[in-house]
Amino acid sequence: MTVTPALLPIDKATLPLFAGIDVGGTNIKIGLVDDTGQPVAFNKISTQQEDGAEKAAERVAETLGDMLAKLGLEPNTVARAGLATPGPMNLATGQLLKPGNLPGWHFAMVRDLFSKATGLPVTFANDANAAAFGEFWSGAGAEVQNMVLVTLGTGVGGGIIIDGRLLVGAHGAGGEVGHIVIDCRDDAPPNSLKLRGTLEGYCGAYGVEARARAALETTGAKSSLSELDDESLTPLAIAKAAEAGDHLAMSIVMETAKLLAIGLASIIHTVDPESVVIGGAMTFGGEGHPLGERFLDEVRRQTSVRIFESLRSEVHMDFARLGGDAGFIGAAGLAREEHRG
Known part of the structure; x- marks a missing residue:
């Protein structure tokens, strides 16, 4: 069963917003989070890892656009995106190496792919480290x-x-x-x-x-x-x-x-x-x-x-x-x- 996080009404949010993208082998969780750490929107899409990272980045960008539209917000309300994936990875270059649950994404330059698709600067992190920071x-x-x-x-x-x-x-x-x-x-x-x-x-x-x-x-x-x-x-x-x-x-x-x-x-x-x-x-x-x-x-x-x-x-x-x-x-x-x- 999927549990949707409690969402802060957008009129009570502190801007700017930040996009959080958490990639798993089965699903990708996508959230818009305000400047105080409160989610204002959330969605989840299938990873479809066999289609590769570029296709996934495009679908994430489309989902983010839909989320902003439902909130009545312009894209420039989001200052930056954070991308969390399983390791191993090269954080300096933004490249995934060979995560076991994402074989279709091996060696993908995921930071650049998601930045290009979303039009946002992207911060890249290990998923466990991202959870710790959350x-x-x-x-x-x-x-x-x-x-x-x-x-x-x-x-x-x-x-x-x-x-x-x-x-x-x-x-x-x-x-x-x-x-x-x-x-x-x-x-x-x-x-x-x-x-x-x-x-x-x-x-x-x-x-x-x-x-x-x-x-x-x-x-x-x-x-x-x-x-x-x-x-x-x-x-x-x-x-x-x-x-x-x-x-x-x-x-x-x-x-x-x-x-x-x-x-x-x-x-x-x-x-x-x-x-x-x-x-x-x-x-x-x-x-x-x-x-x-x-x-x-x-x-x-x-x-x-x-x-x-x-x-x-x-x-x-x-x-x-x-x-x-x-x-x-x-x-x-x-x-x-x-x-x-």
Whole structure:
């Protein structure tokens, strides 16, 4: 089910507007965001990645035009666009490299293609970094200047904000928190890039599924999960079993919290953030859900015992607030940053 973000009436918006474009393998989210970080218009179109980046840019431009027309606004109301895509990428040249979920876009000069199609200057960003900036600008990190976002899903992504600025790094790889090593054994499980022992390899969806399968095989514990085939043994199934009182399933959820905390301890000691925000599709129900809140409490507890005592009451840890809107809001926010110099 698609949830449309809450929209600010255009007569209450602070101009100029910024366009946020968040590209995924299936859909492209397009939003118009005002100067305070509030969306005033939103639409979503199919990526149709097999048709290539240029065709997609043209369809995005057409959609933006329609959105402005419905608001009764001229194109010059939009100062700049932000474009967020999966990596890897070359931020300096505006080129995508070989993102796994966009094979039809490999090596496309996407920044220039979207700028030409929309007639706007374009700021280019990694999608996870854009989501981090969105949460910082108008989400869970809006009250701080130093924040880390960790997103849990198929993989583990994230972004880092230092003194109000997105950490990009010398090669565009800043904030790749999922590739922090938490297990140095030579036979540690590999992640999506075949790197062993990383946070993603243990806490990404496939890592959680692999740990559940291993527990079923090695412990022989009675569990409703043993009735599921490999395709059905998903984090959602594990969460549902845990909620129903399955002890092995609950142990997998709590172990995920502990493993995440091991990675977070290293991030906290490196970055010293005021806030750590946890988002993505795999938060076991997230904010307000009993299992999600128990998961977060365990992450907090396991992190606390691994960091400096002086930081334990200073680093706040919460769920993300913007959900799937964080990418396009953050992309718009990064465009705003570049527009303001």
